[in-house]
Amino acid sequence: MVTDFLHGTVHEAAEDLQAALQSDAIALELWASLTPLGRNEFICWVEDAKQPTTRRRRIERMRDELFEGKKRPCCWAGCIHRTDKAPSRWQQTVLIDRRGKRSL
Template sequence: MAETFSHGTVHVAGEDMQAALLADEEALALWQALTPLARNEYICWVDDAKRAPTREKRIARTVESLLEGKRRPCCWPGCIHRTDKAPSKWQRDNLLKEK
C-alpha cells in the first residue's frame, strides 16, 4: 500500500474519499497510478455534489469506475478551478454563470 495518498493538481481529496479508496487496495493502486490531472477531475466531480447522499454516490462510483478501468469521471465537463488553463467556451457558458 502507498505511504502517501496522491491528490489532484488543484483539489485535495476529502477524508471520506480517501477512506473509500484506502479501503480497497486495488482501487487505491489504480488511483495512485492516475495522473494528477485525472485525480483532480474525480475530486472536483465529487466535491461538486451539493448534497451528502450525492457525494457518497459519487465516491462509490469513483471506486467502481477505477475498477472498471476508467481514468476520468463519465460525463464531467472538467474542472473549472484549474489555473493552468482557461475554461472552455462550454464551461464559461454553462458552469461559470452558475458560480
Template structure:
C-alpha cells in the first residue's frame, strides 16, 4: 500500500514517516487533506527530535494525532525553517535561542 505522499512547505517527507503514514488508507487520506503548512509542522516536529527514541515516539504520535483529527502537532511551537514568515517571539525564545545556547 506504500505510495507517494505529499511533503511539507519546507521539509521533505522522511522515509520512516512515510512508512508509518502509509499503514492505513485512513491515515493517508487525513495526511493528504492537511495543508502543506500543516504537513510541514508534523515533519519539522519529527525531524527536530534529537534522539532516535524521541523520533520514533513522535512518528507514532503523528499517526495517533491524525486519527484523532488533529491538524498540527500538539505542543509544537512551529517550524523555524519557513522563509515565508519570521519566527514569532515564542518560537524565537523556545526554539531558536535554546538551540544557540547549547
C-alpha cells in the first residue's frame, strides 16, 4: 500500500493529478510502480496542457494508459525541463525557441 505520494524527478504532481490517482488504489499502485522519470514524463505532459478541459482529459488518459501498462505518455516528446540531459535535437528545434528560452 502506497502511503506517500511519489512525484517525478523534476516536476511535482499538482493536487488534481494526485486526487485522481489517490481515488483508486490500483491506479495509485500503478503510479508507484513507475520510475521517477516515468512519473516525471506524465506530470510534465499534464502540466503542458493550456486549458482546464485539456488538463482533465490528459489526467483521465494518463489513468487509462497506466491501466494499459504504459510507462510513459504516448506521443509525448519528453520533458524538456530535466537538467540531467540535454534536450534532443527534435526538442531543441521544435520546443525551444532561438533565444534558448523553453516554450513550455
